[in-house]
Amino acid sequence: MFVGGLPFSTTQTELEELFSEVGEIGDVFIPTDRETGKPRGFAFVEFADAAHATAAISKFDGYDLGGRALRVNEAEAKPQRAPRIFNDDGGRGGYEAPKRHKPKGSRKNARARKRGF
Numbered sequence: 001m002f003v004g005g006l007p008f009s010t011t012q013t014e015l016e017e018l019f020s021e022v023g024e025i026g027d028v029f030i031p032t033d034r035e036t037g038k039p040r041g042f043a044f045v046e047f048a049d050a051a052h053a054t055a056a057i058s059k060f061d062g063y064d065l066g067g068r069a070l071r072v073n074e075a076e077a078k079p080q081r082a083p084r085i086f087n088d089d090g091g092r093g094g095y096e097a098p099k100r101h102k103p104k105g106s107r108k109n110a111r112a113r114k115r116g117f
Contacts, residue, residue: 009068023052
């Protein structure tokens with residue numbers, strides 16, 4: 001299940017202690033920021049039994065933890081991203097961004113016209 005609105009100082013042990021009041025916990029995962037390594041303010045908690053997860057949602061949704069109201073609900077699958085567009089240039093590979101046209105009268109075009117290109 002998803003637990004949002006966590007104070008950034010919340011530890012995995014604190015979450016395990018809190019949610020173990022409802023039932024046996026399988027796993028607690030607190031994602032961290034790639035650059036800073038600090039928690040991102042949400043977590044995923046897995047219970048050994050689905051009935052315990054439902055009880056945890058009803059008990060802890062809106063629960064005050066460290067001055068913040070928790071948002072607890074079922075975790076949803078991550079939405080699929082659109083596939084990347086790769087160019088077909090004979091095997092050189094690489095990502096090709098969509099072509100964007102420059103607006104008419106850009107500074108670059110004005111300089112080129114001035115020089116006679």
